[in-house]
Amino acid sequence: MGNISLVTIIIIAANALISYKGFNDYTFFERYKFNVGSITRGEQFRMFSSGFLHADMQHLLFNMLTLFFFADRVIFYVGNFNFIVIYIASLVLGSLLSLYFHKNEYHYSAVGASGAVTGILYSAILLDPNMSLYLFFIPIPIPAYIFGIGYLLYSIYGMKNRVGNIGHDAHFGGAIGGFVITLIMMPSLFQTDLLMVILLAIPILILFVMHKTGKL
Template sequence: MGDLSLVTIIIIALNVIVSFKGFNDPVFFNKYKFNTGDIRRGAKYQILTSGFLHVDTTHLFVNMLTLYFFANVVLFDLGAIGFVVVYLASLILGNLLSYFFHKDETSYNAVGASGAVMGILYSAILLRPDMMLGLFFIIPIPAYVFGIGYLLYTIYGMKRRADNIGHDAHFGGAVGGYILTLALAPWIIQHHLLMVILLAIPIVILFVLQKLGKI
């Protein structure tokens, strides 16, 4: 957390501008949101554009606030280009995972920067696994414990499908942040090998459950 960098300001501004356009223009919103049926018919651009739309101002605020909290950690170690690569790759991977799990549900819709933001969050956790996060903004817990717990909860949410949260996009975004950060900062493997292994466990669990047809 700290002063906003130019790249963070630009990303937040894009999210705000596109989201408010969507709030006031249903045609624009429906054209650029993630819809499995549209994507199957050729609207592949929705995999990217939907990540800059939001349902409402609360949805937008929560995502941008989370981005603000963790952006500087990633920027400090990966630089502006690395930050943008992690952000966009996590957004795309999150939506690709959503498409994989919902490809036969032609009416499935989704919007939001959550996948991209989760990628930045998990990148920050890998880079600073010893930092403390506030669970419910009150209870301090180590970042890696939060990371593992949240991914396990996300798997549960993907299996249960009992809410309107895009758990698949969250998980895919987190995996994007995990993979891209290790690729851009391989020194993490040497310095935080145990954390790298621990954070990989939920990813392996999801892979196994999908192969077994349990999710």
């Protein structure tokens, strides 16, 4: 996996440049952010462009650091082109899930690469579930699949209870994108890591059941 790939550098640079433009140009930021009312009036491009804007420097740094740590692991397994497909699909699916859950909230707005980045994170976990993650507040390594499942369960909790000013639905939609697209690209995972595929699918099934039963 070695040095950071050119594709990762380009995506990080695009996020940094576009976000910086948004930090300093309110009109630009408002024009390209995710906004339900604007999207329903025909500005679907916002579902993509909003993924390159960020609310502030901390938001940008957190997303890009996460991408930095996991992007090349995905590239190692699927290649540059397929990585880009996973990234874009996760971004769009994150926006679609946000639009679905907020379709009647015409003033709802959001920005950030979180959907795309979460898709890459979940893809990396699916491809290499035995890797360990270190979190700032936990001094011991955590198996990646435990973190992935826990993160999505927390996202469901956040969606249900509107926890914080965070697009939990975009995170979840992105994870679904990373999960599904990776399995389409590498169906051999159903043979080599079927148990892990099932475990990582559990939060997605929980979300589906909760939504169908009116609990979300």
